[in-house]
Amino acid sequence: MRRDVFQAIADPTRRQIINMIAHKHLNIDAVAENFDVSRPAISKHIKILTECGLVVIRQQGRERFCEARLEKLNEVSDWVEQYRKFWNTRLDALESYLTELQAKKTKRTRKK
Missing domain, CATH: 1.20.5 (Single alpha-helices involved in coiled-coils or other helix-helix interfaces)
Structure with a gap:
């Protein structure tokens, strides 16, 4: 299912994730460390951001890094x-x- 950018910014956690990775590419664990929710919950938020086109996941070795694509905003x-x-x-x-x-x-x- 393709989501739109409004769904991405509707949630405060996703807005915080966007803000974090807009300044620095972070791996998913580094993103999750900043929240009091489970890593799977953060992964779900990142998946939604990816479906909306606001985040791209780059594989570097064993790590998966999140990069912001803010043009959609x-x-x-x-x-x-x-x-x-x-x-x-x-x-x-x-x-x-x-x-x-x-x-x-x-x-x-x-x-x-």
Whole structure:
């Protein structure tokens, strides 16, 4: 089953794994040492990250190293960007409206 990047970042443990291996390639045991869950649980998280295309496993001798492939996070960034634009437009309109109301209030106060 092919998973999408949103499934990968939905879990806080997977987000921590991505953050760890984004800075340094680590073997699965080194990743697992940073969590209070079993190694099989971490392996399952890494499998999901691999299915999402955010992690690649490289075999070096007997070790399996996790490497981050963060390009897929652009999907999330693009999705969020459309909502950022939407809310910025709405908040800018609200700011203009409130500024206009404040100006009218100040004008009325000065007339008294």
